[in-house]
Amino acid sequence: MFLRRQYKYFNTQIIKRNINILSLEYSCDDSCVSILTEKGDILFNKKITSSHVSEAGGVIPIKAIIHHQKTLPLLVQTALKETKLTIGKEINMICATRGPGLAGSLCTGYQFSKGLAVAHPNVKFIGVHHMLGHLLISTLEFPELLEKPFLSLLVSGGHTQLVLTEDVLTHDILVDLKEKSAIGDSLDKCGRLLGFKGEMIAKEMESFIQKQNLPLNDSDYYKKLTKTDFPFKFPLNAASNNSDVAFSFSGQITQLKQYLDKQNIIIKNLSSKKKAEIAYQVQYLHFYHLIKKIKQLYTIRPELNDYPLVLSGGVAANMFLRQFFKKEINSTIYFPERKDLCTDNSVMIGWAGLLFNKKSNLLTKMDSTTQSKWPLNELISIGGYEEDSTLIKKSL
Helix, strand or coil, rough: CCCHHHHHHHHHHCCCCCCEHHHHHHHHEEEEEEECCCCCCEEEEEEECHHHHHHHCCCCCCHHHHHHHHHHHHHHHHHHHHHHHCCCCCCCCCEEECCCHHHHHHHHHHHHEEEEEEHCCCCCEEEEHHHHHHCCCHHHHHHHHHHHHEEEEEECCCCCCCCCCCCCCCCEEEECECCCCCCHHHHHHHHHHHHCCCCCCCHHHHHHHHHHHCCCCCCCHHHHHHHHCCCCCCCCCCHHHHHCCCCCCCCCCHHHHHHHHHCCHHHHHCHHHHHHHHHHHHHHHHHHHHHHHHHHHHHHHHHHHHHCCCEEEEEHCCCHHHHHHHHCCCCCCCCCCCCCCCCCCCCCHHHHHHHHHHHHCEECCCCCCCCCCCHHHHCCCCCEEEEECHHHHHCC
């Protein structure tokens, strides 16, 4: 152990080598490739989303696989050409999403990424947890977050969790989903019912609300919209659920359908203002449920109020969500200033892989497999890792 620490110290202090990272993300329908430095400088960052999603109204797994087969190699070619960097020379680390996500998409992208690593054996390879990427991306802009434990609210199409992060490797899930449906998926389904279309339906719904300039700063109007005339019930809000600290997004779409049917509302006949008001109420139903349950946890564990709270994941790009949390939660709130770093991207995969390697001194083995389901609190226990021996070799 003493010799290993000596080698580490000698290597990092004397023969320090700059790290440039090629990173790939493909856990769903987005093909993403980035090149970044260990200092966080982004040299290349591009994403191509499969067009079939907006056409079909959702992700079709086989079409997502074909999309990744076509686009990932081209994106890597473009990245190398535009940066004039070479894998195995200037680029000495490859980070690729190992899970969680769609099984077919993960297998396609991970095998391609491992192929790049096999072709360049002097390059470090890290298989990265997708949600660890979301969780750590804010530390790219706010490195002080890594100096002490912090809370992360991970809100996306597939996840809704409140996580306590002790360090890069240690994560405790404090509040999880009661059912499978995550907030992003529920928002998309509600948005589709309200007539919104596109690759990111919840984003289209938010944009539409903003364009209508609802007088939300008018206290009487806001109270009427969110209290007096609010047509929905918050999930897990009954007295019997007072001790149930969990998130639930399985019934919001049903509530919206029942409301539209009861009021005989035909979406295409709505005025833009009325449609925006209903859409805002739908967002409020989702976002304030998050806040209520987090406040409920804070009541049980008041010490958590002192921890910074990071909003991450695709839904964290929503400006209304950010405003709600700034208004309702007393903790210091962080979120990526760049919205494109909230949604799925490969910068977060490269950054998380780098931090993981530095903290653990581990690499991912070539016989490792993808993990379509992978809890954050089982980051290393799934196996497939080996010690990064490059530090010792260089020292010798």
